[in-house]
Amino acid sequence: MAIGESIPMLDSVARVTGAVDYMVNLRLPNMLFGKIVRSQSPHAELLKVDATNALHVPGVVAILTGEDLGANAFYGAAIKDQGVVAVDRVRYVGEPIAAIAAESSEAAEQAALLIDIEYEELPSVFEAKEAIQPGAPALHMKFQNNIFKHAKLRHGDMEAAFAEADEIFEDTFTSPVAQQASLEPHVAAAQWDGTRFTIWTAAQAPFTVRKALSEVFDIPPEAIRVIVPPVGGAYGGKGHIRIEPLVAAMARKTNGRPVKFVLSRAEEFVTVTKHAASITLKTGVKRDGTFTARQVTIYWNGGAYADVSPMLVPAGMVRSVGPYRIPAVHVDSYGVYTNLPPAGAYRGAMSSQTTWAYESQMDIIARRMGWDPLEFRMKNLLVSGEHFATGEELQDVHFMECLEAAAKGLDLPRPPLRAERSTRVIEAGRGPKSKRGRGYGVMMKSTLATSKSQARLKLEEDGTVTLYTSTVEMGQGGHTTMAQITSETLGIPLSAIKIIGPDTALTPFDSTTSASRSTSSMGNAVIAACVIMKKRLFDLSAPLLETPINELQTENGFVVANEVSISFADVLRRNDLQTLEESGEYSTSLGIDPETGQGVATPHWHQGAGAAEVEVDTETGRITILRYAAASFAGRVVNPRLAQLQNDGNVIFGLGPALMEEIVYDGGQATNPNLADYAIPSIRDLPEELTSVCIESEKGEMHGIGEMTLPPVAPAIANAIEAAVGVRIKDLPITAEKILRALRERSEQ
Amino acid sequence: MNLNVNGKRYEVQAGTRTLLEVLREDLGFVGSKEGCGVGMCGACTVLVDGKPISGCLMLAEQAANRKILTIEGLATNGQLHPVQQTFIDEGAFQCAYCTPGFILSTVALLKENADPSEEEIREYLSGNLCRCGSYRNIVKAVIASSKRG
Numbered sequence: 023m024a025i026g027e028s029i030p031m032l033d034s035v036a037r038v039t040g041a042v043d044y045m046v047n048l049r050l051p052n053m054l055f056g057k058i059v060r061s062q063s064p065h066a067e068l069l070k071v072d073a074t075n076a077l078h079v080p081g082v083v084a085i086l087t088g089e090d091l092g093a094n095a096f097y098g099a100a101i102k103d104q105g106v107v108a109v110d111r112v113r114y115v116g117e118p119i120a121a122i123a124a125e126s127s128e129a130a131e132q133a134a135l136l137i138d139i140e141y142e143e144l145p146s147v148f149e150a151k152e153a154i155q156p157g158a159p160a161l162h163m164k165f166q167n168n169i170f171k172h173a174k175l176r177h178g179d180m181e182a183a184f185a186e187a188d189e190i191f192e193d194t195f196t197s198p199v200a201q202q203a204s205l206e207p208h209v210a211a212a213q214w215d216g217t218r219f220t221i222w223t224a225a226q227a228p229f230t231v232r233k234a235l236s237e238v239f240d241i242p243p244e245a246i247r248v249i250v251p252p253v254g255g256a257y258g259g260k261g262h263i264r265i266e267p268l269v270a271a272m273a274r275k276t277n278g279r280p281v282k283f284v285l286s287r288a289e290e291f292v293t294v295t296k297h298a299a300s301i302t303l304k305t306g307v308k309r310d311g312t313f314t315a316r317q318v319t320i321y322w323n324g325g326a327y328a329d330v331s332p333m334l335v336p337a338g339m340v341r342s343v344g345p346y347r348i349p350a351v352h353v354d355s356y357g358v359y360t361n362l363p364p365a366g367a368y369r370g371a372m373s374s375q376t377t378w379a380y381e382s383q384m385d386i387i388a389r390r391m392g393w394d395p396l397e398f399r400m401k402n403l404l405v406s407g408e409h410f411a412t413g414e415e416l417q418d419v420h421f422m423e424c425l426e427a428a429a430k431g432l433d434l435p436r437p438p439l440r441a442e443r444s445t446r447v448i449e450a451g452r453g454p455k456s457k458r459g460r461g462y463g464v465m466m467k468s469t470l471a472t473s474k475s476q477a478r479l480k481l482e483e484d485g486t487v488t489l490y491t492s493t494v495e496m497g498q499g500g501h502t503t504m505a506q507i508t509s510e511t512l513g514i515p516l517s518a519i520k521i522i523g524p525d526t527a528l529t530p531f532d533s534t535t536s537a538s539r540s541t542s543s544m545g546n547a548v549i550a551a552c553v554i555m556k557k558r559l560f561d562l563s564a565p566l567l568e569t570p571i572n573e574l575q576t577e578n579g580f581v582v583a584n585e586v587s588i589s590f591a592d593v594l595r596r597n598d599l600q601t602l603e604e605s606g607e608y609s610t611s612l613g614i615d616p617e618t619g620q621g622v623a624t625p626h627w628h629q630g631a632g633a634a635e636v637e638v639d640t641e642t643g644r645i646t647i648l649r650y651a652a653a654s655f656a657g658r659v660v661n662p663r664l665a666q667l668q669n670d671g672n673v674i675f676g677l678g679p680a681l682m683e684e685i686v687y688d689g690g691q692a693t694n695p696n697l698a699d700y701a702i703p704s705i706r707d708l709p710e711e712l713t714s715v716c717i718e719s720e721k722g723e724m725h726g727i728g729e730m731t732l733p734p735v736a737p738a739i740a741n742a743i744e745a746a747v748g749v750r751i752k753d754l755p756i757t758a759e760k761i762l763r764a765l766r767e768r769s770e771q
Numbered sequence: 772m773n774l775n776v777n778g779k780r781y782e783v784q785a786g787t788r789t790l791l792e793v794l795r796e797d798l799g800f801v802g803s804k805e806g807c808g809v810g811m812c813g814a815c816t817v818l819v820d821g822k823p824i825s826g827c828l829m830l831a832e833q834a835a836n837r838k839i840l841t842i843e844g845l846a847t848n849g850q851l852h853p854v855q856q857t858f859i860d861e862g863a864f865q866c867a868y869c870t871p872g873f874i875l876s877t878v879a880l881l882k883e884n885a886d887p888s889e890e891e892i893r894e895y896l897s898g899n900l901c902r903c904g905s906y907r908n909i910v911k912a913v914i915a916s917s918k919r920g
Contacts, residue, residue: 031864034859038851038855038856038864038874040802044804204866204902254804255903287808497866497903498865666908667865670907671904674904675903696809703904708906
C-alpha cells in the first residue's frame with residue numbers, strides 16, 4: 023500500500039518545470055507594490071515621521087505610519103509588545119517605521135527615500151548577558167531587567183546530588199545570531215474590501231496569522247481569509263506572525279486594491295533570526311561514569327520583541343537537559359530583550375543551540391575521566407520506561423539505536439578515493455600535517471505539548487477524494503505524505519486523491535506546520551477522517567452487497583466483500599448521494615508546570631544522532647568532513663525517499679550553524695546581511711560521504727523527522743575535531759581560524 | 772530591443788532592468804527566481820548561448836539577440852527533458868525554489884562534459900544553493916542523467 027513507498031512528490035512535474043505557484047509569482051488585478059521604510063537606529067525615540075513629500079511622488083497610493091494605528095495594533099505570541107509599525111520608539115535597526123503602497127516598485131522605492139524621520143538616540147544593548155546587568159538600557163517599560171521570560175525546571179535535590187559527585191564540570195557554550203535564509207523570502211499580499219481581509223502569505227501557521235490579525239484589527243476571525251500557496255522553504259522562519267500585520271494594515275489604506283510585499287535578502291536578515299544563546303552546564307559525575315546532577319543556565323537573545331520566544335524559551339529549557347539519566351536537574355532559561363531583530367524558530371528550534379552545549383560537554387567529561395565517548399553515552403542514554411527530568415515516563419525512545427546506527431555508518435568500509443579527485447582538495451585537506459578524528463552527538467527534542475489538527479475528506483461524485491488540510495507544503499512533502507496516508511487508510515489509489523489547502527476559508531484548523539508535528543498530528547487527523555469515511559461507506563454499501571459490515575474492506579476505490587465489490591462512486595450513486603464529507607481531528611493537551619517544569623512536555627520525543635569523521639589540517643585549521651552518518655527515529659516511515667531528504671537536508675543545513683553561519687553586527691547593524699558575506703552550505707560543503715537512516719519501531723507510531731539529524735551535527739564535528747587534534751571549540755561557528763588559534767595557544771603553553 | 776527566449780523572439784522595453792526582471796515581469800517566465808540578488812545562490816540561473824548565468828546580474832540589454840533558455844523552454848512537446856526526469860526519479864528537490872537553476876546548470880554541465888566526475892559535478896554546481904539540503908540526490912541525479920546520455 024501507499025505507506026512505505028517512495029513515491030515522488032505529488033507535484034513533481036511542476037517542481038522541475040518551474041511551474042510551482044509560489045507567492046513571488048502572485049499577481050492580482052490592480053495590485054500595488056509595497057515597500058517598507060525601516061529604522062536606521064538600534065534604539066531611539068521617534069521625534070518625527072513625516073510622509074508629506076513621499077505622498078507627492080507620482081504613483082504613490084498610500085503610506086502607512088504609526089499614526090494610522092489603533093490602540094490594539096500590537097502583536098506577539100504571549101506578550102503583545104510589537105507594533106504593526108513602530109510607534110514613538112524604534113528598538114532595532116531594520117524595524118518597520120512606515121510602509122508605502124504604489125503603482126510600481128520604482129515609485130515605492132523613490133517615496134521611501136522621502137519619508138522624513140527624526141530620531142533621538144537612546145542607549146542600546148546587543149548581548150543578552152549585558153542586557154540583564156543593572157543599569158543596562160531597558161527596552162520595554164514592563165521589563166526593567168529586560169528578562170521577558172524565565173522558565174524554570176526543578177527536579178531533585180541539587181545540593182545533595184552535587185555533593186555525591188566525584189567531579190563537577192562547568193562549561194559555557196555559545197551560539198551566535200543566525201538566519202533561516204529560505205531562498206524564497208517573506209512574501210505576503212493583502213486585500214481589504216471594507217469588512218473582510220484576504221491575505222496571501224508564505225507562512226507556516228495560517229491560523230496563527232488569522233488570530234493575530236483578528237486581534238490587531240478587532241474584527242472576527244471569520245472576516246479574515248488566509249491562503250498559503252506552496253512555500254519555498256521556511257525552516258521556522260515563516261512560523262508565527264511575520265510581515266502579515268503590516269501588509270494587512272497597508273491594505274486598509276488602498277481603497278480595496280490589493281498590495282503585495284516581497285522582502286529583499288537584506289530585509290530577511292532583520293525580519294527573523296535564530297536566537298543567540300549562552301548556555302552554561304554544571305554537571306556532577308561519579309567515577310563509575312554515572313551522573314548525579316546537572317544545572318543549566320541559558321540566556322536566549324530574543325531581540326527587541328518577545329515574538330514567539332515566550333513559547334520557545336520553555337521549550338528550549340526542556341530541550342537543554344539531554345537524553346541522559348540524571349537524577350537531579352535544575353534549569354533556568356531566560357528570554358532577554360536586546361536591540362537586535364526579533365528571534366524565532368530556526369530548524370531544530372532551540373535544540374540546535376542546546377544540543378551543541380550538552381553533547382559538547384559529554385565529550386569533555388568523557389575525555390577528562392578517561393572514558394570512550396561512545397561508551398559513555400551508551401551507558402547513560404535513557405531507555406523506554408525511565409523518567410526524564412520533567413518527571414514524565416518515557417515511551418518508545420530509541421536513543422541508543424539512533425546512536426548505534428549513526429556510529430555504524432562510520433564503520434562501513436570506505437570506498438576507495440575517486441581517482442579523479444582534484445589535487446586541489448588533496449592540497450587543502452590532505453597535507454602531511456592533517457589528522458583525523460571521529461565524534462558523536464545525540465539529540466532529544468520535544469514537539470508541541472498542546473496542539474490540534476483537523477482534516478476533512480470529501481468523496482466526490484466521480485469516486486475521487488479531496489483532502490482539505492491546513493498543513494503547509496514547504497518542501498518537506500507534507501501534502502504527498504498526507505495523500506499516502508489517505509490512500510492506505512481509505513483504500514483508494516493515490517491518483518484519485520486531490521489536496522486543497524491551506525486556505526482558512528476552506529480548510530479546517532491546524533495549529534502550525536512546525537516542530538516536525540505534521541506527519542504525526544495531521545497524519546492522525548487524516549487517519550481519523552478516513553476511518554469515519556470508511557465506516558460510512560460500509561454502512562451505505564452493506565445492504566447493496568448483502569454482506570455484513572464486518573466482512574467488508576476497501577481496496578483501490580472499491581468496497582470489497584468476498585465475492586462482490588462496488589466502487590466508491592457507485593456507493594454514492596446507488597444511495598442518491600452527490601458527495602460524502604467526513605472530518606477527523608487529533609489533538610494533544612499536555613504541558614509542564616510553569617514553576618517546576620514538571621509534567622508532560624510532549625506527546626512524543628524527537629530523537630536523532632550523528633557521527634562525524636573529520637580531517638583537520640593543523641597548518642591551516644581547515645576542516646574536511648570526510649564522512650557523516652545520521653539517524654533519526656521515525657516510528658513508521660511514510661515515504662522513505664522524502665524521509666531520506668529530511669535526514670540528509672538536516673545534516674547539510676546543520677553544517678551552516680556548525681561551520682559558517684553567524685550574523686555579525688556593528689552597533690546593531692548587521693554587517694553581512696547577504697548571501698555573499700553570510701555563507702550557507704553549498705554542494706561543495708557536502709561531506710565526502712553522507713549516509714542517513716530512519717529507525718522504525720514495532721508500534722509504528724508515525725513521527726515527524728523534520729529536524730532530528732540537525733542538532734547533533736555541530737557537536738559531533740567539534741567532538742571529532744577534539745579527537746583529531748585535541749582542541750575544544752565552545753563557540754559556534756567552528757571556523758578554521760578558531761581551530762588554528764586554539765592549536766597555537768596550545769602549542770604556546 | 773529583442774530577446775530570443777526559448778526559441779521565440781520577444782520585443783521588450785528593458786530599460787536598465789536585469790534579464791531576470793524582464794523575463795519574470797514582462798514575459799511571464801517565472802521559473803527563475805531571485806534568491807539573493809547578488810549572484811550567489813543561482814536561483815535565477817538561465818542559459819545564455821548555452822552558458823549558465825545569473826539572471827539577476829545580467830542586464831536584459833546584454834542578452835539581446837543571444838539565445839536564452841529558461842526552465843520553461845526545456846521540455847519539448849510536453850515531454851520532460853531527461854535531466855528534469857532524473858531529478859524526479861532521484862528525488863533531487865524539496866521546496867524546489869532552486870530546482871530550475873540546478874536543472875539548467877546541469878544541462879549546461881552535461882553539454883560541456885558528458886561524463887563528469889563527482890568532484891566536477893560539485894565544482895560546477897557550487898554556484899547553485901539549495902537551503903533544503905537536497906545536494907546528495909542532486910549529485911545522484913546528475914550522474915544518472917549523464918549515464919542516460
